[in-house]
Amino acid sequence: MSTVDDQRQRLEFLQGTLEVLILRSLQAAPNHAYGISQFLEKQSDNEFLVDNGSLYPALQRLLQRKWIAAQWKTSPNGRRANYYRLTTLGRRQLVAAKSKWLRFVEAMGRILAPEG
Amino acid sequence: MDEWWSKVRCVLGLRRGLDHDLGEEMRAHLDFMIEENIARGMPPDEAKVAARRHFGNLTRVRELANEAWQFPQVETILQDIRYGLRSIRRSPSFSLIVILTLALGIGANTAIFSVVYSVLLRPLPYPAGERLVWLGESTPKAPGFSVTWINFQHWRNENDAFENMAAFANADLTLTGRREAVLMHAGVVTSSFFQMTGARPLLGRLFNESDNLPGAAPTVVVTPEFWQNALGGDPGALGSSVTLNGKGYQIIGILRPGLKFFVRPVDFYLPLGLSTSSTVNRSEHGSMHVLGLLKPGITLTQARTNLDSIMQRLALSDPGPEDDHRAYGTYLAEERTAEIRPTLIVLMGAVGLVLIIACANVASLLLVRNTARAREMAIRIAIGAGRARLARQLLTENLVIAALGAGLGLVLADWCLRTLVLIEPRNIPRLSEARLDLPVLLFGAAVTILVGLFTGVAPAFTAGRVDLTVSLKEGSGGLGVGRRGQVFRSGLVIAEIAITLVLAFASGLLVRSLIAAQTTYPGFDSQHLLALELQLPPSRYKTDENSRQYYDQLMQRLRSEHGVEGVGAVMCPPGAGDCGDWWYSILENPAPARKDVPVSLFNIADTSYFGAMHMRLLAGRGFSAMDRPNGALVTVVNEALARNWWADPRLAVGHHLKVGGPYVDGPMLEIVGVVANVSQMGLDGEPMPEFYYPFSQHPSTAMVVMIRSRSDPEALMPMARHHLSAIDRNVPIQSLRTVDQWLGTTLARRRFSTMLLGLFTALAMVLAAVGIYGVLNYWVSSRQKEIAIRLAVGAQPSAILRWAGWQAARLLALGVGLGVFGSWGASRWLKSLVFGVSARNPGMMLAAGAAVMGIAALAASVPLIRATRVDPVRNLHDA
Numbered sequence: 001m002s003t004v005d006d007q008r009q010r011l012e013f014l015q016g017t018l019e020v021l022i023l024r025s026l027q028a029a030p031n032h033a034y035g036i037s038q039f040l041e042k043q044s045d046n047e048f049l050v051d052n053g054s055l056y057p058a059l060q061r062l063l064q065r066k067w068i069a070a071q072w073k074t075s076p077n078g079r080r081a082n083y084y085r086l087t088t089l090g091r092r093q094l095v096a097a098k099s100k101w102l103r104f105v106e107a108m109g110r111i112l113a114p115e116g
Numbered sequence: 117m118d119e120w121w122s123k124v125r126c127v128l129g130l131r132r133g134l135d136h137d138l139g140e141e142m143r144a145h146l147d148f149m150i151e152e153n154i155a156r157g158m159p160p161d162e163a164k165v166a167a168r169r170h171f172g173n174l175t176r177v178r179e180l181a182n183e184a185w186q187f188p189q190v191e192t193i194l195q196d197i198r199y200g201l202r203s204i205r206r207s208p209s210f211s212l213i214v215i216l217t218l219a220l221g222i223g224a225n226t227a228i229f230s231v232v233y234s235v236l237l238r239p240l241p242y243p244a245g246e247r248l249v250w251l252g253e254s255t256p257k258a259p260g261f262s263v264t265w266i267n268f269q270h271w272r273n274e275n276d277a278f279e280n281m282a283a284f285a286n287a288d289l290t291l292t293g294r295r296e297a298v299l300m301h302a303g304v305v306t307s308s309f310f311q312m313t314g315a316r317p318l319l320g321r322l323f324n325e326s327d328n329l330p331g332a333a334p335t336v337v338v339t340p341e342f343w344q345n346a347l348g349g350d351p352g353a354l355g356s357s358v359t360l361n362g363k364g365y366q367i368i369g370i371l372r373p374g375l376k377f378f379v380r381p382v383d384f385y386l387p388l389g390l391s392t393s394s395t396v397n398r399s400e401h402g403s404m405h406v407l408g409l410l411k412p413g414i415t416l417t418q419a420r421t422n423l424d425s426i427m428q429r430l431a432l433s434d435p436g437p438e439d440d441h442r443a444y445g446t447y448l449a450e451e452r453t454a455e456i457r458p459t460l461i462v463l464m465g466a467v468g469l470v471l472i473i474a475c476a477n478v479a480s481l482l483l484v485r486n487t488a489r490a491r492e493m494a495i496r497i498a499i500g501a502g503r504a505r506l507a508r509q510l511l512t513e514n515l516v517i518a519a520l521g522a523g524l525g526l527v528l529a530d531w532c533l534r535t536l537v538l539i540e541p542r543n544i545p546r547l548s549e550a551r552l553d554l555p556v557l558l559f560g561a562a563v564t565i566l567v568g569l570f571t572g573v574a575p576a577f578t579a580g581r582v583d584l585t586v587s588l589k590e591g592s593g594g595l596g597v598g599r600r601g602q603v604f605r606s607g608l609v610i611a612e613i614a615i616t617l618v619l620a621f622a623s624g625l626l627v628r629s630l631i632a633a634q635t636t637y638p639g640f641d642s643q644h645l646l647a648l649e650l651q652l653p654p655s656r657y658k659t660d661e662n663s664r665q666y667y668d669q670l671m672q673r674l675r676s677e678h679g680v681e682g683v684g685a686v687m688c689p690p691g692a693g694d695c696g697d698w699w700y701s702i703l704e705n706p707a708p709a710r711k712d713v714p715v716s717l718f719n720i721a722d723t724s725y726f727g728a729m730h731m732r733l734l735a736g737r738g739f740s741a742m743d744r745p746n747g748a749l750v751t752v753v754n755e756a757l758a759r760n761w762w763a764d765p766r767l768a769v770g771h772h773l774k775v776g777g778p779y780v781d782g783p784m785l786e787i788v789g790v791v792a793n794v795s796q797m798g799l800d801g802e803p804m805p806e807f808y809y810p811f812s813q814h815p816s817t818a819m820v821v822m823i824r825s826r827s828d829p830e831a832l833m834p835m836a837r838h839h840l841s842a843i844d845r846n847v848p849i850q851s852l853r854t855v856d857q858w859l860g861t862t863l864a865r866r867r868f869s870t871m872l873l874g875l876f877t878a879l880a881m882v883l884a885a886v887g888i889y890g891v892l893n894y895w896v897s898s899r900q901k902e903i904a905i906r907l908a909v910g911a912q913p914s915a916i917l918r919w920a921g922w923q924a925a926r927l928l929a930l931g932v933g934l935g936v937f938g939s940w941g942a943s944r945w946l947k948s949l950v951f952g953v954s955a956r957n958p959g960m961m962l963a964a965g966a967a968v969m970g971i972a973a974l975a976a977s978v979p980l981i982r983a984t985r986v987d988p989v990r991n992l993h994d995a
Binding site for chain 2: 033
């Protein structure tokens with residue numbers, strides 16, 4: 001899997017995208033921080049490198065906004081971990097953010113595609 | 117919003133477990149990765165290292181996550197504040213001196229500012245108080261005297277500049293029918309007065325137009341205080357009637373508390389229209405003045421021009437002796453405070469100067485300390501602290517110290533203010549309302565921040581230029597900033613000396629003025645003299661004959677008492693001010709032009725008054741039994757009046773004084789005597805022309821009976837009261853006190869301001885002395901080695917003293933030089949406060965200079981002596 005030793009050029013997160021992606025990663029089930037970074041890297045085909053220095057502060061911000069909640073639980077393989085789950089507020093936020101981002105991406109694509 | 121709020125809760129300490137949780141969470145995170153690495157076949161050690169590497173900087177991630185919960189800017193400020201507090205604890209005596217110095221400066225400034233704010237700046241407590249103007253009539257010679265009823269009616273009905281206009285006057289009335297007769301004070305007002313002052317009734321109603329019509333039924337609106345004290349707070353009092361001057365007035369309303377318009381508190385309000393003397397004669401003056409509410413956007417000048425044009429029209433349509441009268445107007449807020457304004461400005465300036473000295477001392481102390489901390493700063497810079505960041509930290513430290521000083525200063529200010537209100541002379545309007553309210557606290561905060569910046573900027577500036585290589589070398593600590601610092605500190609000391617000299621000069625002038633006023637010969641012998649102020653109720657003393665009889669009987673009884681040397685009566689005793697003034701001319705001299713008719717105070721005295729007062733008679737005679745009510749009209753004039761017309765005042769006798777001047781009706785009086793001036797306007801007032809009517813020809817119900825005793829005048833008080841009630845217990849005593857007390861109160865305000873200025877000067881002197889001591893002491897310390905070498909190569913201690921003394925003398929000379937300039941400039945502001953001496957007084961300049969130099973020499977002597985005692989052996993050994 002990915003390590004920082006990878007020389008391949010990764011994409012950096014655009015401002016404000018990481019938080020939406022975290023919300024998305026929690027849509028199916030609660031997860032812990034490592035699980036979230038795994039999910040994001042896997043889903044992006046390793047295009048994204050999740051820096052813990054960004055992930056953890058983003059998680060704290062989401063907690064402050066009450067979009068996610070945290071709880072210590074035991075993982076399937078018997079480890080204790082802090083699991084984050086979406087709150088109702090977070091779920092509503094995700095729906096809104098998702099449609100906004102899709103429109104944004106589509107618009108970007110429409111502008112960039114003819115040249116590319 | 118949620119985000120912000122949870123941050124606040126977190127800063128407030130509701131986030132105990134977070135840091136611990138984060139640590140555990142990250143450990144779990146690492147464990148997952150290690151497990152996965154092992155599962156992929158790595159050896160455990162390698163798996164751990166790889167996981168660590170992949171995770172990144174654990175501490176940094178943790179810090180970043182924590183920061184999400186913080187206000188990073190605030191946290192660094194808090195950190196600086198904590199650091200500042202720690203450094204205060206580290207050097208407690210240094211910090212105590214700095215904080216105390218600042219507390220004195222900030223406290224005194226806050227206290228005086230709260231007085232200034234309350235007296236001069238606070239908006240008047242009336243709706244649209246800033247548009248209220250005080251209106252009077254004026255001539256070129258006399259601005260702002262009473263308005264006649266007719267003129268008022270014309271002004272009110274014909275102006276286009278005012279939204280509303282009301283007339284007001286004062287009156288004293290005797291309340292009878294409820295135990296003893298009591299003299300009461302009334303505000304006599306037209307109905308719009310209440311609208312303009314925003315007064316509302318608690319019960320009943322206020323005046324309306326019909327109450328103000330001449331011939332209306334007499335009504336009264338009482339204050340809540342009168343209602344409580346005289347009427348027992350009984351709501352049934354509404355509609356009942358009170359007897360004032362023998363006439364029944366129906367109570368139609370009780371005011372809500374809080375209306376304070378008249379400087380002397382009033383007990384109730386009467387409608388003005390009832391008592392107005394003349395509704396026909398345009399030149400019949402009472403004591404009525406007018407309150408106007410300017411229309412928005414109209415200036416005072418426009419309003420005055422508008423009223424002037426009405427007066428000019430009236431001069432044509434209703435000509436009379438006062439056709440040259442014009443309107444006089446000033447903003448009510450200014451009218452109230454015109455007299456006290458210069459005093460307060462001087463005090464505020466003085467206290468500001470004290471603050472500057474305090475700041476200079478603190479800045480100089482901080483500079484010394486920063487020099488001592490130069491190594492600390494050099495190390496910080498060497499390990500990567502930015503200069504801006506260091507400067508910010510030093511500033512924060514100073515602000516912390518300034519804030520502590522301000523906190524203590526506020527306590528001090530509160531205490532000062534209570535004391536001030538207690539000792540105030542009772543005649544400064546609204547001073548008793550001064551307190552530490554929001555605007556005053558804002559001022560205090562602004563001053564504190566300025567002080568923090570001022571005292572911090574200079575040291576921070578020099579701290580930013582620490583020379584690393586010099587400062588880090590052992591033993592040379594501080595020299596890197598020493599030279600620049602010394603120049604700066606010398607400048608501060610020069611400023612301190614100059615400011616102290618200005619203050620010493622000013623307070624010296626005021627003290628001299630006070631002494632001059634106190635030792636002024638008042639024109640009569642004020643010792644062993646009792647003043648009994650009476651006002652006969654007009655209902656019982658309707659005719660002149662009644663008053664004459666009453667006073668004759670009273671004085672006869674008093675004279676027969678054993679301890680009484682003499683008794684006399686006067687309408688307006690010395691120190692009582694202007695009880696009445698009027699135009700006059702001298703018949704035998706050329707008539708002055710209409711606009712040049714002089715004005716004189718007038719007074720009434722009985723036959724024995726001049727004798728009882730021990731007033732010097734310069735020429736002619738005093739009043740006597742020859743001056744019969746229906747005989748030839750006579751007068752006695754004072755020296756000031758006589759000197760206006762004759763080089764030798766004695767020449768006045770035999771001439772005739774025309775009351776009212778050549779153009780106004782008035783009796784003709786023969787001048788039969790000239791008496792010495794008395795301090796009519798108070799001990800610190802200039803003598804004014806004055807003429808006396810004989811009581812026999814010009815009786816009055818209101819007189820002050822002067823009783824000269826053979827011994828302690830206060831011992832005669834019970835006797836005087838006894839005789840009064842024996843004759844008629846319905847005559848109230850207005851006041852009974854010794855003349856010394858009476859005259860003393862005329863100086864109360866002067867004493868008050870002199871005392872405050874003296875206090876500030878003393879404070880400034882102490883602070884300046886501390887400053888001079890500090891700078892020279894530091895100078896000696898930093899040159900110990902140099903002195904030691906000089907001594908070792910054979911210099912005499914006296915030579916060292918000369919050399920060090922020269923340093924001190926240079927500072928002193930520059931400071932005194934600047935101070936003389938400053939004082940000369942400041943004397944312009946002091947002119948109105950000075951009495952009996954000139955404001956540009958070289959003698960006082962010399963005295964103040966000597967005092968400051970004396971203090972400075974005293975403060976400098978300790979470090980100078982220290983300089984001669986430097987031990988060369990030990991000093992050179994240590995090096």
